[in-house]
């Protein structure tokens with residue numbers, strides 16, 4: 001093999017994972033999340049606890065870690081409507097046990113602690129907005145970014161019911177989701193709610209990220225102070241040596 005061929009093979013090998021990851025026909029929407037927006041993170045946490053914890057756990061996440069997004073102990077209890085027997089120091093556990101969930105939905109709902117790392121924020125944001133009515137499925141639902149998904153659409157009361165329409169454009173098919181029955185939220189409102197939820201899922205995947213950014217600034221501040229001290233010291237020493 002000559003060098004150029006070798007390089008071409010190498011380039012292909014390097015590009016393969018990227019190509020595999022991009023191998024869905026459905027373009028992902030960009031999640032307009034902001035990890036510094038505490039109000040959004042808090043709304044996301046509330047949605048997560050009220051809408052997702054019935055089936056999914058977040059076993060790496062303790063309720064009191066929500067202190068990192070500005071919620072105090074009392075807020076955590078009250079806003080998330082924690083029952084008295086759940087301590088704020090405990091991890092987020094699903095209401096339903098995995099075996100019953102598997103019997104009900106055919107697949108056990110996975111733990112969502114680090115879901116934003118295995119799926120991206122953009123994937124989650126798109127997924128949460130891409131459920132549509134599909135009467136051929138046991139749950140009555142399907143999803144354009146997760147075809148054949150076992151999860152029933154638990155937010156249809158908020159978003160309403162979408163249907164999938166397939167249009168032909170110059171020989172290839174284009175999938176389009178149309179809102180057939182409106183829910184309690186306007187589409188823009190629902191998108192904001194899903195931004196909040198995605199924001200929270202990303203935070204949950206790495207709660208230390210906020211603390212780490214802060215620590216970075218503290219370290220830089222310390223180094224700057226050290227530099228000033230060193231310069232003063234140097235001046236002091238050279239003064240006597242002159």
Ligand code: HEC
Nearest residue numbers: 051052054055105107108109110115148149150151152154
């Ligand atoms: C009624 C039970 C139930 C509820 C409530 C529920 N889910 Fe699910 N979810 C499932 C099941 C079952 C699966 C597995 C689907 C599969 O693999 O086919 C799933 C899968 C998922 C996945 C895909 C995981 C993967 O394989 O990468 C994500 C993401 C997800 N759920 C997020 C959520 C979020 C966010 C909420 C709250 C808004 C939620 N779910 C509420 C049952 C539920």
